[in-house]
Amino acid sequence: MSLLEPSVQELVWAWLMRQRSPHTGAAYGRDLREWLAFCNQFDLDPLSVDVGHGDVYARSLQVRGLSARSAARKLAAVSSWYGYLVRRRVIKANEFGGANRPETNRKESSTVSLTESEARAMVYAAANDHGWQRLRTAAIIPFMLSVGPRVAEVTTLTHASLGYEHGMQTVRIVGKGEKIRTRQIPPEAMEVLSAYLVGRGFAQGPLFATAAGRPMLAGDITDLVKRVARQAGLHRPERVTPHALRHTFATLAIERGASLDEVSEALGHESTDTTKIYVHALRRLENDPSVKVAKVLW
Numbered sequence: 416m417s418l419l420e421p422s423v424q425e426l427v428w429a430w431l432m433r434q435r436s437p438h439t440g441a442a443y444g445r446d447l448r449e450w451l452a453f454c455n456q457f458d459l460d461p462l463s464v465d466v467g468h469g470d471v472y473a474r475s476l477q478v479r480g481l482s483a484r485s486a487a488r489k490l491a492a493v494s495s496w497y498g499y500l501v502r503r504r505v506i507k508a509n510e511f512g513g514a515n516r517p518e519t520n521r522k523e524s525s526t527v528s529l530t531e532s533e534a535r536a537m538v539y540a541a542a543n544d545h546g547w548q549r550l551r552t553a554a555i556i557p558f559m560l561s562v563g564p565r566v567a568e569v570t571t572l573t574h575a576s577l578g579y580e581h582g583m584q585t586v587r588i589v590g591k592g593e594k595i596r597t598r599q600i601p602p603e604a605m606e607v608l609s610a611y612l613v614g615r616g617f618a619q620g621p622l623f624a625t626a627a628g629r630p631m632l633a634g635d636i637t638d639l640v641k642r643v644a645r646q647a648g649l650h651r652p653e654r655v656t657p658h659a660l661r662h663t664f665a666t667l668a669i670e671r672g673a674s675l676d677e678v679s680e681a682l683g684h685e686s687t688d689t690t691k692i693y694v695h696a697l698r699r700l701e702n703d704p705s706v707k708v709a710k711v712l713w
Contacts, residue, residue, distance in 0.1 A: 497511045566637070
């Protein structure tokens with residue numbers, strides 16, 4: 416197959432259009448394009464592959480240096496497409512589903528979590544940003560740290576997402592699977608958010624906008640977070656991502672007495688098992704036996 420057959424292209428679009436979340440659809444689309452490019456490179460018919468081809472593709476992802484979690488996610492996305500093709504009776508069985516997937520440790524997360532002092536340093540650096548984007552920076556960093564949304568959720572927020580219920584400022588977040596959760600915006604975060612909204616001079620459209628007025632993209636927010644991390648003088652600022660701010664929200668909330676169920680609901684997790692990943696690394700480090708041994712040595 417030197418080119419992607421029109422029938423395959425139609426099946427790709429049909430599957431992607433079934434995804435309720437545009438962010439999920441976009442992620443699946445990227446993963447599937449990579450797999451189809453792999454098929455094209457080795458002249459494979461995507462509708463006739465077997466488990467061996469899946470094993471080779473899994474190995475190629477590892478050779479590229481992808482983490483086990485990222486590789487497993489990509490393989491799961493492709494397998495989901497083949498599962499859809501089975502239901503459509505385009506193919507008889509999902510041979511790809513049997514491919515070897517890298518083992519992942521569900522108790523570990525590669526995402527960093529900031530300490531209280533580091534989180535405060537981020538808020539301080541954001542408040543002291545410069546240029547036209549100063550008010551926006553001063554608003555978005557504390558908003559993400561104190562509310563803990565996914566970066567994809569932030570990009571879809573509009574002014575209409577804001578509300579006021581039971582005497583509290585709120586934000587309506589549309590999460591994975593189009594599931595909606597209403598979160599309280601702390602007064603401190605709302606104060607800087609209001610200053611930003613007043614300063615930019617218009618009350619409609621995206622909540623966090625570029626100079627051109629379009630919604631900030633995930634890449635825009637990632638660049639901003641890393642820049643503020645550098646300005647805050649954090650160690651290895653390149654590791655501080657929007658997801659690190661979400662991770663920080665979870666760990667700080669639990670450290671300050673929030674229950675696992677409360678944090679899980681706030682994050683929009685389907686299960687507390689996902690939330691546990693956020694806090695396990697912190698507790699593992701805090702309880703590391705090395706501290707007990709060091710007390711003997713020094």
